[in-house]
Amino acid sequence: MRLQFFILFAVAVLSCHGQIVDLLFPSFSKTSKSLLNTLTKNPFVTIPAQISGNVLTTIIDTLAKLPDAATRYLGPGLHLPIFSSDRNWIDSLGNIMADYTEGLSNNDAVLDITQLIHKYGFESEEHEVETEDGFLLTVFRIPGEGTPVFLQHGLLGSADEFVIAGPESGLAYMLAREGYDVWMGNARGNKYSREHVRLEPSQAIFWDFSWHEVGYYDLPAMIDHILDTTNQSSVKYVGYSQGTTSFFVMASERPDYNEKIEVMIALSPVVFMSNVRSPIVRLMAPGTPFIYSILNSIGWYEFLPDDNVMRSLKFVVCGLGPISDIMCGNLLFLIAGVGYAQFNFTNLPVILGHTPAGASTKQIVHYGQGILSGEFKQFDYGSENVEKYGTEEPPSYAFEKITAPIALFHSEYDWLAHPADVEKLSKKLNNVIDIYKVPEQQFNHLDFVWAIDFEELIYTRLHKIFTKF
Ligand SMILES: *[C@@H]1O[C@H](CO)[C@@H](O)[C@H](O)[C@H]1NC(C)=O
Numbered sequence: 001m002r003l004q005f006f007i008l009f010a011v012a013v014l015s016c017h018g019q020i021v022d023l024l025f026p027s028f029s030k031t032s033k034s035l036l037n038t039l040t041k042n043p044f045v046t047i048p049a050q051i052s053g054n055v056l057t058t059i060i061d062t063l064a065k066l067p068d069a070a071t072r073y074l075g076p077g078l079h080l081p082i083f084s085s086d087r088n089w090i091d092s093l094g095n096i097m098a099d100y101t102e103g104l105s106n107n108d109a110v111l112d113i114t115q116l117i118h119k120y121g122f123e124s125e126e127h128e129v130e131t132e133d134g135f136l137l138t139v140f141r142i143p144g145e146g147t148p149v150f151l152q153h154g155l156l157g158s159a160d161e162f163v164i165a166g167p168e169s170g171l172a173y174m175l176a177r178e179g180y181d182v183w184m185g186n187a188r189g190n191k192y193s194r195e196h197v198r199l200e201p202s203q204a205i206f207w208d209f210s211w212h213e214v215g216y217y218d219l220p221a222m223i224d225h226i227l228d229t230t231n232q233s234s235v236k237y238v239g240y241s242q243g244t245t246s247f248f249v250m251a252s253e254r255p256d257y258n259e260k261i262e263v264m265i266a267l268s269p270v271v272f273m274s275n276v277r278s279p280i281v282r283l284m285a286p287g288t289p290f291i292y293s294i295l296n297s298i299g300w301y302e303f304l305p306d307d308n309v310m311r312s313l314k315f316v317v318c319g320l321g322p323i324s325d326i327m328c329g330n331l332l333f334l335i336a337g338v339g340y341a342q343f344n345f346t347n348l349p350v351i352l353g354h355t356p357a358g359a360s361t362k363q364i365v366h367y368g369q370g371i372l373s374g375e376f377k378q379f380d381y382g383s384e385n386v387e388k389y390g391t392e393e394p395p396s397y398a399f400e401k402i403t404a405p406i407a408l409f410h411s412e413y414d415w416l417a418h419p420a421d422v423e424k425l426s427k428k429l430n431n432v433i434d435i436y437k438v439p440e441q442q443f444n445h446l447d448f449v450w451a452i453d454f455e456e457l458i459y460t461r462l463h464k465i466f467t468k469f
């Protein structure tokens, strides 16, 4: 079942954006259409599609109507930057290919996080942490004498995010060299945190969580474990994307934890989402309740699983050769923002070797709800809200309870955390100590962890804040 659905998802994504980005990315859009043709003729795709013919027809029909809806959602307010004003896509394709091809021989793509950390000369530890509701999470550590720093990854990511940029640009290594005690969390459901004291990932109930539970249970459990192990009273927290969303859930729903945070750095904070510019994400948002109910009815609760199925899928979608791998990179840009000046294409094979790391479909749907509502609130169960919350609307997260000192890092080309949404967030928070807009036009969502000039554009500022708190 999963295989069919990922393929449907991929086909849907390709077919949707093919219609809306023609003008923006003529060459890419042509290639993606031919990939779509290849895909639909590929036996891997047609066989499962025959088995679930009805579901397929329903979804394709619905998605075919989305581009119309897109005009409404993308609307005149959507400001799409001109693609590569300073680098012509076709001209630079040769360089990109060369960089990418060079990266293919890098065996970092197949090493796990512990092997990577050892390869680059650091010590590592692996800790198991049990949450109040029984999930067993893995936390990685590069031990150091200094203050503990806790790094929390984004949606579909894992602790790998902070090391796969390599020893020069990986945030975990930079902090470790500085003497910090570096801890990297893993949210429930990702490839390192797929165990539970009673439940199995094959059960629907295992996946019944969104980033609300990550913030409510996982972050407190991991932070307490770090404090117990190190005999410290607080950590410095760095969150990226969903690592910020879940932080704000924790700090508002479990306000005692504010005291345990010396300072929080929010890399691309995703909280208010009315201005999300990513065409794919906007197109998917209105369909999320529908997709969620279909996925639930067929028992597909895990989004982009990292297992053999996922690997074969990557082969079908991305692995047909260098061009299609680069297209996978392009899909990333269509989600994250189209600036690629800071993207290290040599590292793309390594990135694709470690992401996506798994999440629940409910996490995605909860974000979809945020785009539609423009508010930061708990999961909307529709008619079941009264039963769950005692109110017709899901409760909003209480910003007034968040007291930890927070620095917000954002950028112009980030298609997920729009500067206007970040500004809105900054006005709601009581204790913003810094708002930093990265002074580089093309800096996109992914660059907050993997930018070529990460040290200059992110780390220097982050480190300066750390030395003050
Ligand atoms: C833990 O920290 C407290 C307070 O700083 C100190 O009194 C105590 O001796 C420490 N315990 C250990 C085991 O280091």
Ligand SMILES: *[C@@H]1O[C@H](CO)[C@@H](O)[C@H](O)[C@H]1NC(C)=O
Pocket: 103, 106, 165, 166, 168, 169, 344, 346, 347, 350, 452
């Ligand atoms: C790009 O990635 C490669 C492979 O991980 C790495 O060796 C190289 O140093 C990176 N380049 C920059 C400018 O960070």
